[in-house]
Amino acid sequence: xxxxxxxxxxxxxxxxxxxxxxxxxxxxxxxxxxxxxxxxxxxxxxxxxxxxxxxxxxxxxxxxxxxxxxxxxxxxxxxxxxxxxxxxxxxxxxxxxxxxxxxxxxxxxxxxxxxxxxxxxxxxxxxxxxxxxxxxxxxxxxxxxxxxxxxxxxxxxxxxxxxxxxxxxxxxxxxxxxxxxxxxxxxxxxxxxxxxxxxxxxxxxxxxxxxxxxxxxxxxxxxxxxxxxxxxxxxxxxxxxxxxxxxxxxxxxxxxxxxxxxxxxxxxxxxxxxxxxxxxxxxxxxxxxxxxxxxxxxx
Amino acid sequence: xxxxxxxxxxxxxxxxxxxxxxxxxxxxxxxxxxxxxxxxxxxxxxxxxxxxxxxxxxxxxxxxxxxxxxxxxxxxxxxxxxxxxxxxxxxxxxxxxxxxxxxxxxxxxxxxxxxxxxxxxxxxxxxxxxxxxxxxxxxxxxxxxxxxxxxxxxxxxxxxxxxxxxxxxxxxxxxxxxxxxxxxxxxxxxxxxxxxxxxxxxxxxxxxxxxxxxxxxxxxxxxxxxxxxxxxxxxxxxxxxxxxxxxxxxxxxxxxxxxxxxxxxxxxxxxxxxxxxxxxxxxxxxxxxxxxxxxxxxxxxxxxxxxxxxxxxxxxxxxxxxxxxxxxxxxxx
Numbered sequence: 001x002x003x004x005x006x007x008x009x010x011x012x013x014x015x016x017x018x019x020x021x022x023x024x025x026x027x028x029x030x031x032x033x034x035x036x037x038x039x040x041x042x043x044x045x046x047x048x049x050x051x052x053x054x055x056x057x058x059x060x061x062x063x064x065x066x067x068x069x070x071x072x073x074x075x076x077x078x079x080x081x082x083x084x085x086x087x088x089x090x091x092x093x094x095x096x097x098x099x100x101x102x103x104x105x106x107x108x109x110x111x112x113x114x115x116x117x118x119x120x121x122x123x124x125x126x127x128x129x130x131x132x133x134x135x136x137x138x139x140x141x142x143x144x145x146x147x148x149x150x151x152x153x154x155x156x157x158x159x160x161x162x163x164x165x166x167x168x169x170x171x172x173x174x175x176x177x178x179x180x181x182x183x184x185x186x187x188x189x190x191x192x193x194x195x196x197x198x199x200x201x202x203x204x205x206x207x208x209x210x211x212x213x214x215x216x217x218x219x220x221x222x223x224x225x226x227x228x229x230x231x232x233x234x235x236x237x238x239x240x241x242x243x244x245x246x247x248x249x250x251x252x253x254x255x256x257x258x259x260x261x262x263x264x265x266x267x268x269x270x271x272x273x274x275x276x277x278x279x280x281x282x283x284x285x286x287x288x289x290x291x292x293x294x295x296x297x298x299x
Numbered sequence: 300x301x302x303x304x305x306x307x308x309x310x311x312x313x314x315x316x317x318x319x320x321x322x323x324x325x326x327x328x329x330x331x332x333x334x335x336x337x338x339x340x341x342x343x344x345x346x347x348x349x350x351x352x353x354x355x356x357x358x359x360x361x362x363x364x365x366x367x368x369x370x371x372x373x374x375x376x377x378x379x380x381x382x383x384x385x386x387x388x389x390x391x392x393x394x395x396x397x398x399x400x401x402x403x404x405x406x407x408x409x410x411x412x413x414x415x416x417x418x419x420x421x422x423x424x425x426x427x428x429x430x431x432x433x434x435x436x437x438x439x440x441x442x443x444x445x446x447x448x449x450x451x452x453x454x455x456x457x458x459x460x461x462x463x464x465x466x467x468x469x470x471x472x473x474x475x476x477x478x479x480x481x482x483x484x485x486x487x488x489x490x491x492x493x494x495x496x497x498x499x500x501x502x503x504x505x506x507x508x509x510x511x512x513x514x515x516x517x518x519x520x521x522x523x524x525x526x527x528x529x530x531x532x533x534x535x536x537x538x539x540x541x542x543x544x545x546x547x548x549x550x551x552x553x554x555x556x557x558x559x560x561x562x563x564x565x566x567x568x569x570x571x572x573x574x575x576x577x578x579x580x581x582x583x584x585x586x587x588x589x590x591x592x593x594x595x596x597x598x599x600x601x602x603x604x605x606x607x608x609x610x611x612x613x614x615x616x617x618x619x620x621x622x623x624x625x626x627x628x629x630x631x632x
Binding site for chain 1: 384402404414419
């Protein structure tokens, strides 16, 4: 072996494009090709912007009552009509987006943080850690979720924050199980052994290598879970266990107007439509994300 | 003192079906600056041996039962996880069979290299980066600077294996364990990678333990060879002797089953039978059921290691019982 070491292989490099493509950019590209997903994304962005700029977008104060304008049908003055206290429904929907979306995001973030931490520990360390955490998840999953949420709120007291905690808790096992199964497969990958053979510590391997490579299903599930959380919070509010006056969210609007369903259907239709549209947006976006991030769907 | 001295190493896997001895009482050593080849069929314990040295035997179910692994006079078998971590990647590095999956797909090559240095050295970011680029150049990768910003999926298999070698060599390890580094590559790239490893062995004085099932690879680069069969070492000698004068019937069989370009034969020689399931042979020589020269003794007693000739040439076979002289004229066609 007197020949000087290994000549470089120019061919393989030249075939590569100059643009650096990261796995995330690839996913974004295939996401943008999906028209339905983009529609979903637009709906979600529309509602997020609406929530952020609510104080400037509302045509009236959302709590301003006017008994002379009770239960008015949609008109040029009140685009979506008024409710039984003469409050402008459009303003209430715009302001209600704040609570509904905020609650959705906070719940899901909380569930992801707690669920992923537990799930990663269970998946990586296995043995008794796994047994304890997995059984905990099983116990939580044994209850119907909305029943469990009602029980938690009943213990903590009816309040928006408590509703939020309840929804977060019932979503924890979904994320925990999801990431646990992913970690179980990722930790057998050769680059994990390779990282170990470099002398990396457990914590570093967990957070630098295993967690980022296990996140894709969580991102998809997270988007879909925001939709579910919005419905669940609306349900709790409808039952009077969530937002309390003078706060307003879409579920509470439905509850407030249920006795006027025949008399003034717009009081229920429009908040219901808002819920439906937001949930649809998140679901379409979630489906698109799943297709974009799933390596098996790549073509 | 050799760089690495392994004595009586036993590594077993404890499964529902009982104990499976993957590595059974093996002894060998690696000298400074030497390339040692470890040869054997799949499942003979080559990889488990290397994982035992690194302290990475998956546990449970695996466990080092007994024996000692002395690295620079330091015992590795009962070293703490903390100690092992500081040795791994710094003193002993390892490269793997599958270059396509050995790099984290989500991070740039540069970040992964820098992270590997930072695990062991308290250097500034800039210094780490320079060192990483220097190593990429040393392993013969073109345009090292722009490669630092590439993701693993943008590189070919051969390039990734070079990156893996660069990563392994970052901290100037004394010993590089290469677990079938060329198996997944095509032949021209294999040759380049082997030459690269040979160059690193010469210039950086890194000892290499090369695990392979390819005798051609052994002939190309190794100084000494250890032949393993079913968890035991059956023959150990220098490379030239092994090819010119193999002793163990298994080694002879292996050599006979390598196709020869000069002699035209219709059928390639193959050793009859299959590799026994680990743990299935309880007594006698583990190769005996497949051995054409097996004697009654071979099925009942485990042959000890016989040293033959002046050159260190160890063989575990009863054929060499009498003062290192074979009992039979042995020919394998």
